[in-house]
Amino acid sequence: MKKIVVLVVLTGFFSVLIAKENLELESLRIEFDNFITQQKYKPYAKAEKAQAKAAIEALYNQRGEVKNHGVYMARYHLTKAKMTAESAYLEDALKETEAHLQTVNMQTLKAEAQLARMEADRAQLLIKLHAEEAERARQEKQTALELANQKASEAEMTQAELEAAQAYAKAQEKVAALAKEEADLAFAEIEALRMQLESLVAKETDAGLMMTLGDFVFASGSANLKQAAVDNFDRVMQFINNYPNRNIRIEGHTDSSGSEDLNEKLSKKRADAVKQLLIQNGIAAERISAIGQGEAHPVASNNTEAGKAKNRRVEIILLK
Amino acid sequence: MTIKTLKRMNFVLCFLIVTFLVACTPPTVIDINEDTFYQLQQQVEDIKKSEVADAAPMEMKFITEKLQRAKQAKANGDIREEARLTQQIRADMTIARLRAEVNGLNQKLLDKRDELSAARTYLQQLEAQLP
Structure with a gap:
């Protein structure tokens, strides 16, 4: 009876022991099943999973210390399978993330390039605008400068023209004054000439009636009759016309200045000039x-100017 | 129940006990020799000096304890225990290396995801500037 009791006790003890070992084994089995059903680890660590599964299944045939060690090693294989799967999963996730990063970096590069192009375009536009602005400013400056130069030139020209006009006006004024003076002088001279001509008187000489024209009827040093003398020759013509049947001799005389030959020629020319005037008057x-x-025939001294003036004469003689 | 019957039952019981004990006799898990422990000790020293020690402190604690036990088993001439401990220590070192590797990969992935997040933010800022 005692042996039976001992047998029953021993059987119970071993049953409890086996139940405990089976509990650990089932725990491993459940952990393994949970692991292999996780989707994210399915593609990974297949060899390690197989090793873990074999190690766990081997535990069903083991007992005691061997089984304890087997449990430890089975857990090792399961853990190794998990970590290998996790490692592979992480590597893939890392690659995937790296790929996403590359994609984002490529997009970033494109965006940066696009922005850089925009910046470059904007910078180019700014440069162009600045260049245009500078060119416009330069042109405005050039125009202003040209305008200033033009105004300065115009001012200078105006000043010059004004000065020239003033000078011209002054010159004209002088000319006018001179002309007036000359006119006055001419008028006076003409008037004097006319008065002299009108005051001419005939003088009875041996050769006949003689009228003497002073050298005032000639231009100085010339044989040309003054226009005033020509215009006022009426008195002379009246004198001559009073004696239409008489011939006329015209004698030219000079003072002693200069050579005799020259004086003779001058006197002859003056006599000829008067002759031509008479002819012109009919x-x-x-x-x-x-x-x-x-x-040769002075009527006064040639030592004085007054005497010389008297000696320079043309005598019109109405011959007897 | 006769005496004969009890003798038979006693025999059967003894047979079962002997059979159970034989079945539970632990065979040598891995082959080891005299130098195995020293080689293992050197491997443990190497791993302690590596970055694995920081990444898997729990495994390193187990390894250190088991190495002491293996040393004791060797001293006691318990080859089976030394062999089991040697195998477990090697397994623990493998797990430690894997843990370090996983930790490193995790950190790399975190860094990479941070980098990706920053890159996406920067890209969004750039795209906001585009017409």
Whole structure:
């Protein structure tokens, strides 16, 4: 009876022991099943999973210390499978993240390039605007400068023109004054000439009636008759026309200045000039003779200017 | 119940006990020799000096304890225990290396995801500037 009791006790003890070992084994089995059903670890650590499964299944045939060690090693295989799967999963996740990062970096590069292009375009536009602004400013400055130069030139020209006009006006004024003076002088001279001509008187000489024209009827040093003398020759013509049947001799005389030859030629030319004037006034040329006496027959002293003036003369003689 | 019957039952019981004990006799798990412990000791020293020690402190604690037990088993001439402990220590070192590797990969992934997040934020800022 005692042996039976001992047998029953021993059987119970071993049953409890086996139940405990089976509990650990079932715990491992459940952990393994949970692990292999996780979707994210399914593609990974297949060899390690197989090792873990074999190690766990082997535990069903083990007992005691061997089984304790087997449990430990089975857990090791399960843990190794889990960590290998986790490692592979992480590596894939890392690769995937790296790929996403590369994609984002590529997009970033494109965006940066696009922005850089925009910046470059904007900078180019700004440069162009600045260049245009600078060019416009330069042109405005150039225009202003040209305008200023033009105004300065115009001012200078105006000043110059004004000065020229003033000078011209002054010159004109002088000319006018001179002209007036000359006119006055001419008028006075003409008037004097006219008065002299009108005051001419005939003088009876041996050769006939003689009228003496002073050298005032000639231009100085010339044989040309003054226009005023020509215009006022009426008195002379009246004198001549009073004796239409008489021939006329015209004698030219000079002072002693200069050479005799020159004086003779000058006197002859002056006599010829008067002859031509008479002809122009209707006197027949046949009636007229003109000779140059030179300085041979002075009527006054040649030592004074007054005497010389008297010696320079043309005598119109109505011959008897 | 006769005496004969009891003798038979006693025999059967003894047979069962002997059979159970034989079945539970632990065979040598891995082959080890005289130098195995020293090689293992050197491997443990190497791993303690590596970055694995910081990444898997729990495994390192187990390894250190089991190495002491293996040393004791060797001293006691308990080859089976030394062999089991040697196998477990090697397993623990493998797990420690894997844990360090996983930790490193986790950290890398976190860093990479941070980098990705920052890159996406920067990209969004850039895209906001685009027409």
